[in-house]
């Protein structure tokens with residue numbers, strides 16, 4: 001679909017907890033890394049669909065601050081996939097008019113990876129659809145980071161809007177919906193501040209089984225929700 005044909009979507013900001021890669025691989029008698037490889041393919045397709053549907057911002061939980069606890073072999077495989085993706089990003093950003101933003105503390109990554117991330121963020125800055133990739137991301141640590149940033153700026157009395165504006169997601173519209181695949185009903189330290197009035201969509205489908213038309217269906221389901229934001 002050409003960019004001009006894209007119409008406005010009822011969802012401005014959707015977030016995905018892309019869970020279930022390991023179980024998907026296990027079901028096939030394969031190592032967990034195999035699931036992550038498939039998961040990365042699915043991520044590419046879902047991101048494209050979100051852009052086609054005209055969703056202004058989509059956020060993807062790629063690697064949490066707690067995921068470092070996993071075996072080195074698995075972590076290394078995820079980091080390798082990440083590097084490969086960073087090398088392809090420029091094609092993606094041009095084709096789909098995507099602006100990439102990396103959520104999380106970049107300082108733990110190698111100099112090369114950090115440079116690539118900063119370069120991608122910089123060259124895609126003017127693009128239309130935001131793709132937030134949460135890498136070494138934790139919701140609690142994000143809030144601490146935001147508060148410390150405000151303190152460094154000399155703020156002594158911090159309000160809610162100050163924090164919202166100091167988070168990694170400052171360029172994105174308010175969060176409408178969090179989708180979690182893999183059947184677990186929890187938030188796992190994801191977008192804690194942003195989730196205040198977000199809707200939730202849980203599915204038993206494992207992330208590598210998700211298909212682009214599932215996003216259409218999820219958007220359709222979202223339109224039936226009655227969001228009251230504490231009102232009547």
Ligand code: IPE
Nearest residue numbers: 018019020021022023024062
């Ligand atoms: C999500 O899938 C990907 C990451 C957390 C990096 P998992 O690897 O958690 O898959 P399951 O939940 O063990 O099946």
Ligand code: IPE
Nearest residue numbers: 017018019061062063064188
């Ligand atoms: C959440 O999945 C993190 C990502 C999808 C990157 P986890 O598999 O790490 O979450 P828990 O451990 O089941 O809560």
Ligand code: MG
Nearest residue numbers: 019020021182
């Ligand atoms: Mg998991």
